[in-house]
Amino acid sequence: MESPLTFYEEGLPGIDTEALCGKLLVIEGPDGVGRSTQIRLLRAWLEHSGHAVMDTDMARSALMGKAIRLAKEGNTLGPLTMSLLYATDFADRLQNEIIPALRAGFVVLTDRYIFSTIARAGARGSDAAWIRQVFGFALRPHAVFYLKAGVQDLLPRVVYARGGFDYWESGMDVRLGKDLYASFVRYQTRLIRSLDSMARRYDFQVLDASRPPDKIFLDLKKRISKLLQTRRPRRKPARAARPEAAAAEA
């Protein structure tokens, strides 16, 4: 029988994790590694196989989406503020999107989770234990698929597919090099090192993302199929103990 989802640390007040019967799957990896492409493919495949899918991405919450966009347009966003803007965004999506979807039995695909924010905080010199504990209220996902690639693998995608370097993806707020390219390379190297170092603590499944997208997709598909095959536990009588169900049984 499957055990219910758990929180990393103390968790959210008032949430019954027993009731969360969906699957929580995370795709992690650096900027430009192809996470959103994989999520698009996975969503289509999962829905084709009959699963209800909900996907979510950073900075998309109803509460914080606009605030984050505005904050990034300015030029005085400090590292602590940045971490907490994203933590607030995450908390809102967790409570108002992810948890309700899990309760309804959805497969939730999340494009990054708490790990990118932890890595970004680390790359800016923040206290790692601090931000990890801030995220103690996060649910421990069923699987975290880490698309691992080197900076050299990211460059073609960033240059050809996006047409250039983004200010924030290049860590220009901490300016690690004399131009966008130099800063991008050093900043992304730090992020990748940081994600690598989290692999054990957070139980990542590491996938080689220097391969072409179709190969990565097949790999993900195989792993997710296995994960979804584990039989759902039969509804326990305890869980069906709503008054009307009890009355019907009597």
Added chain:
Amino acid sequence: MRVFSPRKFPGKLIVVEGIDGSGKSTQLALLSQWLRSRGFGVVFSEWNSSPMVKGTTKRAKKKDMFTPTTFSLIHATDFADRTERHIFPPLRAGSVVCADRYAFTAFARDVARGVSRRWVRNLYRFAVRPNLAFYFRVSLDVALGRILGGRDALKYYEAGMDLRLSRDVEESFRLFQGRIIDEYEAMIEEFGFRVMDATLSIEAQQTQMRAIVEKELDLTHTNGLLRTPWKGTLDANGIPADFL
């Protein structure tokens, strides 16, 4: 667990805490004017005032979008932004920073909303430990009278209506602010609050506050604090008394 980052700045940080209607803002305004008139560089920072998230907080409050956790996190975001802009830099420059509410407000309110004590203390671990924290102690009845004397009604979140403790606003206010007072009282020892009797006259409280600041912050010496180049005393607008 370590709460707050160690002080390593020449500046001084003075904070006031207490429930709404305790009179702390009045006292802090008087104190900062006095410090300015003595030639110190004073910077003022108020809870929930960062332009980066203020609009979001206002909108979300109106639409009742908050959970206890997001309520806590957005206030921490506001606090982080003010810390990075208006608290760290002036303290490094040697200013006296006066904060109307500080992390303790979150420790009291968020815990009253059901957030874990330990988690919220970690959340604010980056904050500078204040040199002086004044706690304005007042009974619920007095606070309620002062709030309702100044405006029409209690606010939704101020009364903790999001917690559904009671459908009656005043009753909910009493229950929620009562919890907050319990948290503050428990923090007196934990953080070494200076307890002020907020039922005394405004003048009497201010005299006490000034005496404590004078003694604790050793204002007779320059000790790295920013001072105006003017000789003599300045008036409330920072103009020397003998200038005109």
